[in-house]
Amino acid sequence: MEMLYHAALVIIVLMGLGTLATTLRQAGPYGRHMTPGQRFTMKARPAWLLFESPQWFSFALTFWLVAPPLAGPSGVMLFLFGLWQAHYVYRGLIYPWRMRDTHRQFPLIAVVMGFLFNLLNGFANAYAVGHADHLMTADWFTDPRFMAGLAIAVAGWLVNFQADTILINLRADGFTSYRIPHGGAFRWVSAANYFGEIVWWCGVGLMLWTLAGAVFVFFTLANLMPRALAHHRWYREHFPDYPKSRRAVIPGLL
Numbered sequence: 001m002e003m004l005y006h007a008a009l010v011i012i013v014l015m016g017l018g019t020l021a022t023t024l025r026q027a028g029p030y031g032r033h034m035t036p037g038q039r040f041t042m043k044a045r046p047a048w049l050l051f052e053s054p055q056w057f058s059f060a061l062t063f064w065l066v067a068p069p070l071a072g073p074s075g076v077m078l079f080l081f082g083l084w085q086a087h088y089v090y091r092g093l094i095y096p097w098r099m100r101d102t103h104r105q106f107p108l109i110a111v112v113m114g115f116l117f118n119l120l121n122g123f124a125n126a127y128a129v130g131h132a133d134h135l136m137t138a139d140w141f142t143d144p145r146f147m148a149g150l151a152i153a154v155a156g157w158l159v160n161f162q163a164d165t166i167l168i169n170l171r172a173d174g175f176t177s178y179r180i181p182h183g184g185a186f187r188w189v190s191a192a193n194y195f196g197e198i199v200w201w202c203g204v205g206l207m208l209w210t211l212a213g214a215v216f217v218f219f220t221l222a223n224l225m226p227r228a229l230a231h232h233r234w235y236r237e238h239f240p241d242y243p244k245s246r247r248a249v250i251p252g253l254l
């Protein structure tokens with residue numbers, strides 16, 4: 001099983017490098033970057049549910065059945081299990097349900113890639129949580145890495161949730177195109193949702209302190225940074241009055 005875990009990590013790193021190389025040239029083809037006339041698509045709402053769902057069953061099956069913690073799950077492991085599941089209940093179930101404009105389409109290829117990635121990532125992180133020595137005792141709850149990670153993760157989650165809400169509300173009146181988002185972290189960056197997401201996963205990575213957690217932080221950066229840059233360019237091209245001081249994704253920096 002340990003070999004499978006390492007193989008999954010290698011594949012995730014390769015997927016991250018592949019994503020980075022391709023999306024730096026052309027943003028992932030969904031939402032505003034979808035290729036006109038794109039064939040083989042499905043509705044965005046079930047697409048999100050479908051490609052995020054492996055994070056529930058892959059993580060849960062690995063943690064409880066396939067490679068459970070040898071000495072039984074500790075309190076720390078159960079906390080991390082709950083945190084992981086809670087995040088994906090939001091992302092895979094609640095977020096698509098909150099989305100407006102449910103007629104939007106999503107390319108099937110992105111659904112398949114997302115599904116495969118989430119399957120591997122759920123397995124790798126569940127295996128890592130269940131087999132990390134430092135997560136076996138309650139001492140980890142008071143470790144500075146856990147406490148700082150939790151504070152960073154909560155801050156990131158709040159920024160992300162607020163940004164999701166601002167974007168959702170831009171279409172509250174039935175409008176189906178794009179407007180300039182204002183408020184929250186959009187004051188500083190064009191991709192406030194990705195900024196919050198990146199901070200959240202950096203915090204979770206710190207709390208986990210595992211190789212699988214670090215690999216996922218790398219993948220998140222490789223996936224979201226180029227897309228944030230593409231969003232930023234897109235806003236500047238489409239809105240002549242776009243706020244000049246706004247950065248792409250990291251306030252004050254990038």
Ligand SMILES: NC(=O)c1ccc[n+]([C@@H]2O[C@H](COP(=O)([O-])OP(=O)(O)OC[C@H]3O[C@@H](n4cnc5c(N)ncnc54)[C@H](OP(=O)(O)O)[C@@H]3O)[C@@H](O)[C@H]2O)c1
Binds near residue numbers: 179
């Ligand atoms: N962990 C990860 O690697 C990862 C990967 C992807 C996404 N996510 C998270 O999932 C969430 C959604 O991601 P996404 O890639 O779909 O984000 P996005 O491209 O910013 O779009 C988010 C939603 O808001 C709408 N929207 C965006 N900008 C708008 C504007 N200016 N005016 C009106 N509506 C606007 C989009 O509609 P359209 O679809 O019509 O553009 C979409 O429904 C984010 O919170 C993100 O952080 C995480």
